[in-house]
Amino acid sequence: MIRWLVGLIGLGLAATSALAADPVQIGVGYLGVAGTRSTLSLVEQPADNDGVAGARLAIEDNNTTGKFLNQRFTLEERRIREGEDPVEAAAALAEKNGFIIADLPADALLKVSDALRERSTLLFNAGAIDERLREADCRANVIHTAPTRAMLADALGQYLVWKQWKRWLLVVGSHDEDKLFADALRRTATRFGAKIVQERTFEDKGGARRTDSGVTLIQRQMPVFTQQAPAYDVLVAADESEVFGAYLPYRTWDPRPVAGSAGLVPRSWDAAQDQWGAIQMQNRFIKLNSRRMTPLDMQAWTAVRMIGEATSRTNSGDVKKVTDFIKGPDFSVAAFKGTKLTLRDWNLQLRQPILLVDGRMVVSVSPQEGFLHQVSELDTLGYDRPESKCKLK
Amino acid sequence: MLRMWRVGLLSGLALAAAPAHAFIAYVSNEKSNTVSVIDTDSWTVTKTIKVGQRPRGIDFTRDGKFVMVAVGDDDTIQVIDAKTQAIVDSLPSGPDPELFAQDAAGKILYVANENDNTVTVIDLEKRARLGDIQVGVEPEGMTISPDGKTLINTSETTNMAHFIDTSSRQIVANVLVDARPRFAEFKHDSSELWVSSEIGGTVSIIDPKKHEVTGKVTFEIPGLRKEAIQPVGIGMTRDDKTAFVALGPANRVAVVDVASRKVTKYLLVGQRVWHMAFTPDEKYLLTTNGVSNDVSVIDVAAQKVIKTIQVGELPWGITIAP
Numbered sequence: 001m002i003r004w005l006v007g008l009i010g011l012g013l014a015a016t017s018a019l020a021a022d023p024v025q026i027g028v029g030y031l032g033v034a035g036t037r038s039t040l041s042l043v044e045q046p047a048d049n050d051g052v053a054g055a056r057l058a059i060e061d062n063n064t065t066g067k068f069l070n071q072r073f074t075l076e077e078r079r080i081r082e083g084e085d086p087v088e089a090a091a092a093l094a095e096k097n098g099f100i101i102a103d104l105p106a107d108a109l110l111k112v113s114d115a116l117r118e119r120s121t122l123l124f125n126a127g128a129i130d131e132r133l134r135e136a137d138c139r140a141n142v143i144h145t146a147p148t149r150a151m152l153a154d155a156l157g158q159y160l161v162w163k164q165w166k167r168w169l170l171v172v173g174s175h176d177e178d179k180l181f182a183d184a185l186r187r188t189a190t191r192f193g194a195k196i197v198q199e200r201t202f203e204d205k206g207g208a209r210r211t212d213s214g215v216t217l218i219q220r221q222m223p224v225f226t227q228q229a230p231a232y233d234v235l236v237a238a239d240e241s242e243v244f245g246a247y248l249p250y251r252t253w254d255p256r257p258v259a260g261s262a263g264l265v266p267r268s269w270d271a272a273q274d275q276w277g278a279i280q281m282q283n284r285f286i287k288l289n290s291r292r293m294t295p296l297d298m299q300a301w302t303a304v305r306m307i308g309e310a311t312s313r314t315n316s317g318d319v320k321k322v323t324d325f326i327k328g329p330d331f332s333v334a335a336f337k338g339t340k341l342t343l344r345d346w347n348l349q350l351r352q353p354i355l356l357v358d359g360r361m362v363v364s365v366s367p368q369e370g371f372l373h374q375v376s377e378l379d380t381l382g383y384d385r386p387e388s389k390c391k392l393k
Numbered sequence: 394m395l396r397m398w399r400v401g402l403l404s405g406l407a408l409a410a411a412p413a414h415a416f417i418a419y420v421s422n423e424k425s426n427t428v429s430v431i432d433t434d435s436w437t438v439t440k441t442i443k444v445g446q447r448p449r450g451i452d453f454t455r456d457g458k459f460v461m462v463a464v465g466d467d468d469t470i471q472v473i474d475a476k477t478q479a480i481v482d483s484l485p486s487g488p489d490p491e492l493f494a495q496d497a498a499g500k501i502l503y504v505a506n507e508n509d510n511t512v513t514v515i516d517l518e519k520r521a522r523l524g525d526i527q528v529g530v531e532p533e534g535m536t537i538s539p540d541g542k543t544l545i546n547t548s549e550t551t552n553m554a555h556f557i558d559t560s561s562r563q564i565v566a567n568v569l570v571d572a573r574p575r576f577a578e579f580k581h582d583s584s585e586l587w588v589s590s591e592i593g594g595t596v597s598i599i600d601p602k603k604h605e606v607t608g609k610v611t612f613e614i615p616g617l618r619k620e621a622i623q624p625v626g627i628g629m630t631r632d633d634k635t636a637f638v639a640l641g642p643a644n645r646v647a648v649v650d651v652a653s654r655k656v657t658k659y660l661l662v663g664q665r666v667w668h669m670a671f672t673p674d675e676k677y678l679l680t681t682n683g684v685s686n687d688v689s690v691i692d693v694a695a696q697k698v699i700k701t702i703q704v705g706e707l708p709w710g711i712t713i714a715p
Contacts, residue, residue, distance in 0.1 A: 338642075340572060
């Protein structure tokens with residue numbers, strides 16, 4: 001009788017304490033660079049909140065789920081200005097946040113990840129597409145939701161080969177990142193049996209991207225620049241620096257399609273993507289941010305959702321527990337791409353389909369049919385396990 | 394026989410005048426903005442009804458007199474008169490209705506509104522909105538327990554089955570399942586709730602009393618990559634012995650032995666199969682195949698696909714007259 005009573009009281013206590021318990025707080029930091037770069041096309045000019053807007057939506061999504069699990073997510077944003085130390089900003093964020101979403105250049109990201117090594121903080125690289133961050137410079141505390149240049153190039157290359165556009169005229173910009181994208185495209189051509197019939201370099205001689213009578217000039221320049229090329233099927237442009245790529249479509253000497261940095265572009269996400277239930281998320285995003293969703297927004301959304309997925313599966317806000325689950329074999333996340341996304345355990349890169357878009361529509365989604373793989377067809381995009389130079393430390 | 398049936402319709406006679414084994418199936422075509430009407434005697438499309446934009450969830454009213462179809466992009470549920478096969482009304486569903494469930498009496502309708510994380514409750518007789526229930530992100534699957542006391546809603550990004558008390562309209566339990574839960578179905582004896590996870594690739598079996606996942610149905614098709622297996626629609630025979638699970642882009646319907654929770658057979662149907670409905674005599678099971686724009690007819694006893702019927706573009710949901 002007494003035992004029964006004690007049991008009842010105990011039960012009552014447990015029930016009240018469960019009801020009254022404060023929600024588990026899960027802090028997420030967002031570390032980006034202040035200011036935006038300018039693009040050739042005015043409509044592609046990124047908003048000031050590019051990236052963090054996606055993180056904000058995912059925080060809302062996580063909190064909707066979190067209210068059923070007594071978990072609460074918060075977002076703290078930091079932007080570093082030129083000359084500011086990213087490590088200092090990251091350390092300040094890490095005080096309160098176990099997870100940091102980073103949109104930083106490769107070198108800054110490496111500095112931050114090395115500085116945070118002693119802590120349990122988990123970093124998500126949402127912005128940098130550099131191969132080396134997943135290869136020689138990979139880090140055990142950095143998960144990559146941004147695709148790599150090789151993944152983007154392979155996604156485009158598979159489609160061009162499927163389309164039987166196998167002769168490429170490669171035009172490369174004069175900046176380092178243009179050259180890196182060109183390297184990736186050359187690798188793709190070799191892998192999938194396309195032929196680069198000629199390469200040209202478009203020298204950046206400086207100059208403004210906004211001018212009052214620019215079109216007249218460009219209309220004369222681009223045909224001249226592309227004339228006397230050997231026979232080719234498609235012009236592939238490597239212009240991450242936004243110097244000339246967008247000027248090429250409809251202005252080539254020969255009537256040929258343009259792909260790469262302009263024309264048909266490989267991207268992790270697009271505002272036109274509406275398949276696999278994506279329309280719901282696009283609507284939620286527009287409602288929250290009064291603009292359309294970009295690839296960087298999606299890469300940040302996915303990172304925050306990965307955290308939310310792991311906290312709900314583990315029913316825990318403990319950073320170590322959550323990190324182990326994300327890196328473990330049972331982790332996957334749904335991100336409106338028609339298939340579950342998983343991590344490559346050898347370098348912590350998120351496997352993902354890549355969209356091929358023309359600025360208005362999603363033209364296709366890679367991997368293309370017929371590109372087979374023994375583990376996952378998503379691993380036909382980018383460097384595969386046997387080629388990887390990554391040793392996670 | 395077909396002409397007789399048509400005459401029956403025209404003169405406004407009840408559908409019961411049709412031959413005993415002929416039933417009428419209504420299929421929502423998401424892309425064409427139409428509903429195809431199929432006669433299960435001749436297995437042909439007898440009529441195509443123009444409806445609102447993006448028709449998906451579709452169901453007969455309990456009395457068999459009307460068909461309700463959720464037209465998400467018009468933010469309403471349209472009502473088709475089964476006699477005249479014309480749209481006669483619309484319901485105040487809330488934004489972007491997708492799937493819905495009605496209570497046993499056919500008086501209350503519960504609608505999943507994907508765009509604002511709510512389930513809307515509608516009084517079917519008064520055509521009035523009674524209230525909203527806040528659920529997880531992107532509510533989709535909807536079903537009611539056989540005793541009518543519990544409403545189940547699945548939320549696709551929250552990855553939960555929410556158990557809602559139909560009298561208090563409060564959530565009483567949330568059960569985490571695999572990624573992107575699309576559809577929920579009770580066993581007729583109420584002992585189990587089956588929830589399909591499209592991205593997770595599994596069907597979770599939940600004990601509705603303990604609110605716990607007690608097992609999972611998994612699928613494996615030789616020669617097919619795992620990512621292509623995306624379970625959506627579930628149909629369970631009245632004796633609770635056999636379940637059919639539509640596997641999306643795997644282009645197959647799995648036949649599952651309910652007791653052992655094991656797949657006994659895979660039936661090849663059309664491309665991207667999502668939803669299904671039994672004929673009332675349970676002789677046939679009809680599935681909607683989105684990408685091939687057709688409906689497959691499965692002979693339930695023989696477990697064989699016997700027929701394919703071309704319908705509109707991207708067929709999504711299906712309902713058959715009681």
